[in-house]
Amino acid sequence: MDHQGIFSKYVRRHFSYLVDELSYVLVEDQYAKESSSCIVAFLNNWRHVRLIWGLKDTQLYFGIFRVMKDGKPARYADYSSDHFYIFSLALFFEPQLDIRDLTSMDYDPIDPRILEAKVKGNAELLYKHGKEILKGGAWFDWQKEELIMEPQGF
Numbered sequence: 001m002d003h004q005g006i007f008s009k010y011v012r013r014h015f016s017y018l019v020d021e022l023s024y025v026l027v028e029d030q031y032a033k034e035s036s037s038c039i040v041a042f043l044n045n046w047r048h049v050r051l052i053w054g055l056k057d058t059q060l061y062f063g064i065f066r067v068m069k070d071g072k073p074a075r076y077a078d079y080s081s082d083h084f085y086i087f088s089l090a091l092f093f094e095p096q097l098d099i100r101d102l103t104s105m106d107y108d109p110i111d112p113r114i115l116e117a118k119v120k121g122n123a124e125l126l127y128k129h130g131k132e133i134l135k136g137g138a139w140f141d142w143q144k145e146e147l148i149m150e151p152q153g154f
Contacts, residue, residue: 001110004031007038007053010116014123018042018049022134046136046152048073051122053115058106062086062122064133064140084142089133090125092145 008029018024019042028041028050038053045067052061065073065083074082087102102122107114132138139148 003053003055003110004029004038006112006115007119008040010112010119011040011051011123014116014120015040015042015049015051015126017123017127018044018134022131024049024134043067043073044134044136045071047134049126049134051119053105058104060103060105060118060122062102062126064089064126064130066139081141081143084140086122086126086130088142089129089140090122092140092142092147093129094125 012026019026022044024042024044024047026040027043027048028039031038036055038055039050041048041050043049048065048067050063050065050073052063053059054061063076063083063085065076068074068082074080076083085103087097087099090097090102091099102118102125105115105118126134130140133140136152137150139150140146141148
């Protein structure tokens with residue numbers, strides 16, 4: 001099974017609004033052998049959307065990172081306020097959601113229909129609750145569980 005090809009196809013399909021509506025560009029689409037992860041990432045002037053399917057631990061890590069003043073995405077750090085995962089934003093607005101529906105790919109054998117449904121669910125929740133964040137006009141602080149207005153986007 002071409003994990004990267006399938007993952008990339010679903011991400012490009014369901015997160016197409018990033019490119020089509022919000023001026024993002026695709027900056028990464030690769031399989032990372034050292035971490036056994038499929039990665040697709042998009043970038044604009046304010047946000048870096050990095051979507052990872054970790055094959056070893058069967059988890060989806062769909063993160064949103066701030067773009068710093070130097071134009072580069074914030075680096076990952078365990079307790080940083082410069083990134084959050086889509087599931088944390090979704091749970092902020094819809095606390096009844098089951099996090100496993102957004103993050104777990106613990107299926108053997110891997111069913112591409114389940115992967116697509118999870119990618120689609122994350123894409124829809126990000127669009128529904130995070131459009132202003134994606135445009136650079138707001139930010140979600142997952143530690144404080146608050147939405148912060150940042151009038152810098154378009």
